[in-house]
Amino acid sequence: MIPGSINWFKYAAPPRLYALAGMVLPWFAALAGLLTLAGLVIGLVIAPTDAQQGEAYRIIFVHVPAAWMSMLIYLAMAFWAGIGLVFNARSAAMLALALAPTGALMTFIALWTGALWGKPTWGAWWVWDARLTSELILLFLYIGFMSLHAAIDDARRADRAAGLLALVGVVNVPIIYFSVKWWNTLHQGASVSLIKAPSMAAPMLTGMLVMALAFWMYCLAVAAMRLRVILLERDAQAAWVKQALGKLPAVAR
């Protein structure tokens, strides 16, 4: 290799990826714990009560980060699925698979906390508003991805079929989003925008951003953990797994 150039495929090798995931996992997990603690203190103790929505607004410290992650993880999943298809890279497809359940969980949390917020604020657990509906459809897309993967016995074939579905889904997500948006909109406008100054008190915004980082770290940690399990499972017959597992009892105890 030419010195200075990057070997993009270095971590495509399962043993290296396994080691990398194991190395970053404790950092992500610790950061997730610390940031959650800090975010909750800011959100529940320091942030003032909202003038209009009272205490109920505090759900945003969970709701908004979960909703962000739900969309971001779908993009990341589709990206890695696409890499897996284009370069026929096993590890990338496994990473996509590792992201899917976390993405579905984030979508579910966003919907659930949205319902908890909607009841006191809108007076209804559920309204057929654009963002709720597209989030629900996103949940269906995640479920479709995981079900298709689970239905195919051959792991490599399952990777590629589910990867193609993720790519079809990612082309459709903006179409679905805009169609649902034009269909009906009742949701309050976005409070945080990249273009204009946020219409939100500073501690609230800080709390939300800290929580968003915490969610980010949590998702990375859990995805790394799941990726390690998938790698071990897929390569169960390989020498590197036996080596890795052979060392495990000494480390685990």
Place this chain on the structure above:
Amino acid sequence: MNGQVPTAATVLSAWDGMRCLFTRDLRLALRRRSDTFAALFFFVIVVSLFPLGIGPEPQLLRRMAAGVVWVAALLAAMLSLTRLFADDHQDGTLEQLLLSAAPLPLLVLAKMAAHWLVSGLLLALISPLLALQFDLPLEAVGVLLLSLLLGTPLLSLIGGIGAALTVGLRGGGVLLSLLVLPLYVPVIIFGSGAVEASVAKLGVTGHFSLLGAMLAVSLVLAPVAAAAALRISVE
């Protein structure tokens, strides 16, 4: 296939392959008439069940007509889509198609077109009758028919991707609905939205333009995606 099949010496062009496959699928559908009509009757029965479940108030039915017809059309499409590639997969024809010299996306497009002709088109043609049962105004009936004519090809195109992904899987039918129904959301929104806009005396061109745009995009992308899916499914 009868005498239209070229001899080994002639080279099968893409167009010949498409025409051949298209007429073959149509002929198969005509020979298995009960299968073809089963989906159609399913559509009629589902639509007819709604007034029984909800009540006969004309006001209510008129509001719901477009949505009910569209939901039933989606479900009926699911029913027939499971067999889009399944029969060919079972008797080995599908493998021959994959080996064919003609570009696979075009062959897939021919199959989708044949599927639309014996499912979506029939549904669209019978829909005015059902719309009258729901007491839709005559103008809205025309809009419903047009929206179905524009929208049902999308069901065959997008659904074809799902059918290709699930070919040969156990429980393929349920899985197919799970994969494809979320992707149908924009179609049903603009399809039934057109009718509602027509009832409310708003313009319907916007809805039709969007349906047409989606049709144009899917016409190009869906056969390619479905062909890739077939190659993954049949290895």
